[in-house]
Each structure stands twice: as structure tokens, then as C-alpha cells.
Amino acid sequence: MSNSIALQTVMEYVEALSSVDQDLLIELIQKRQIEKQRAEVTEHITLTLSQQDKETLEKAAAAKNKSLSEYLLEVALNLAKETPEIEQIVLSNRDWEIVTSAPV
Missing domain, CATH: 1.10.287 (Helix Hairpins)
Structure with missing residues (x-):
């Protein structure tokens, strides 16, 4: 089927x-x-958290009726969606040599 x-x-x-x-x-x-x-x-x-940080996050999660994992996942995903894309510049080998050989 x-x-x-x-x-x-x-x-x-x-x-x-x-x-x-x-x-x-x-x-x-x-x-x-x-x-x-x-x-x-x-x-x-x-994650390694201090007890105080863990309690703070647990209180925030409880306020939203979520488990700590659900809350952290939601917060992390929301922040990730707000993070602008990182622009990547691809250089040729010749251009890379010019950049790396430039005086600092």
C-alpha cells in the first residue's frame, strides 16, 4: 500500500x-x-549548571507548564531562529595567501 x-x-x-x-x-x-x-x-x-542556575531555569519552566528539557529546547530554538545567518566568504588559495601574509 x-x-x-x-x-x-x-x-x-x-x-x-x-x-x-x-x-x-x-x-x-x-x-x-x-x-x-x-x-x-x-x-x-x-549541561553543567550551578544549583542556583538550575533552580532558576526550573522555576521558569514550571511557570510555562513545561519540563526543564522542553523549556530549554524552546528557548534554544527561539534564540537560534533569531540569530542572523553568518556570512561565509570563500577565498581562493591565492587570495588566502594574500590575507594570511598581510602584516598585522
């Missing part, structure tokens, strides 16, 4: 659910996505 047919079948089942069940399904999917993101972050990032 192709993916488009399978997706269409799933959509038909979902549309047949009551609106309450559809909302519950959406909530469940969102929670699973958050759990997956949390697992990915936990798997790849290690």
Missing part, C-alpha cells in the same frame, strides 16, 4: 472520530512529538 493511500485511510478514520476524540488524538500526537524531542535533546546535550 502506498503512503498516500495509507494516509488517506488514516484521515478517513480520524474524520470519523468525534471532535472530542480528534482533540484527544491531536494532544496525544503532540505529547509524543515532545517526548521524542526531549529524548533527542537528552541524548545529545549535556
